[in-house]
Amino acid sequence: MSDPRLPKLVFVLLLALGLLQWAHVYPLLPDVMASHFSANGTPNGFQSKPAFFALTFVILGTSAFVAFITPRILANKPPERINLPNKAYWLSPERREETIRFFRAQMGWFGCAILFVLLYCTSLAINANLSLARRLDSAAMLYVMAGFALFSILWCIFFVRHFMKVPAHSAGKSQS
Numbered sequence: 001m002s003d004p005r006l007p008k009l010v011f012v013l014l015l016a017l018g019l020l021q022w023a024h025v026y027p028l029l030p031d032v033m034a035s036h037f038s039a040n041g042t043p044n045g046f047q048s049k050p051a052f053f054a055l056t057f058v059i060l061g062t063s064a065f066v067a068f069i070t071p072r073i074l075a076n077k078p079p080e081r082i083n084l085p086n087k088a089y090w091l092s093p094e095r096r097e098e099t100i101r102f103f104r105a106q107m108g109w110f111g112c113a114i115l116f117v118l119l120y121c122t123s124l125a126i127n128a129n130l131s132l133a134r135r136l137d138s139a140a141m142l143y144v145m146a147g148f149a150l151f152s153i154l155w156c157i158f159f160v161r162h163f164m165k166v167p168a169h170s171a172g173k174s175q176s
Contacts (some may be wrong), residue, residue, distance in 0.1 A: 004071075007108030011067055011115060015060070018119040022053065025126055033129045037136040043128070056122050063118060064107050071104040083174020085163040106159055113155070117148045 026049070033052045036045025047055070074082060079091040090099045121141060128136045 002098070004101060004104035004108050005129075007067065007105060007112050010083050011108065011112050014112060014115050014119060018060075018122070020117075021123065022126070025130065026053075029126065029129050033125070034134050034136075035125065037125070037128065037138070039138060041128070041136040041138040043134050043136070052125075056118075060115065060118055063111045063114040066114055067108045071100065071107045074103050075100045087161065087163075089166050090163055091168045100141055102162065104153070110152075113148060113151050117144055120144050 005159075029049055031049055032046050033049055033053050034043030034045070035047040036043065038044050079087060079096075082091060084090055091093065121144070124136050124141055128134055
């Protein structure tokens, strides 16, 4: 469960699928695109097509940062700079590598979730620009955001619970 290669592979596949979709629809999109929408799906902000995709690439970079750079930053921090339940146990020299591997895997999955939401929202905006009505599917956006909120809550619970557990034979030695 803590192999960081799987979320990295899923991340790359999601990104590749998104880029393929964009390459396919780019020539079909108008030169000036609706890029911001009100809660009811009506466009209320516009950008040139190149600006829309440039900004989208910058925003997608945030998911890559969360997934891959944040764990590297954590790996280089001294234990006293990391706030973690039972950190004396989890960041001890014999467990630190396993703990960092867990960070990398879990942050990778969180980055995949962020990437999915960003790609889905971009796809909704693209679809709105391809339709005559130029309306965003607000209900679909709401469902995806609710799903992401639920995922985030469950992810946080899983993450914290992992570090709350200390094997019984080590519980008395490593509390912090």
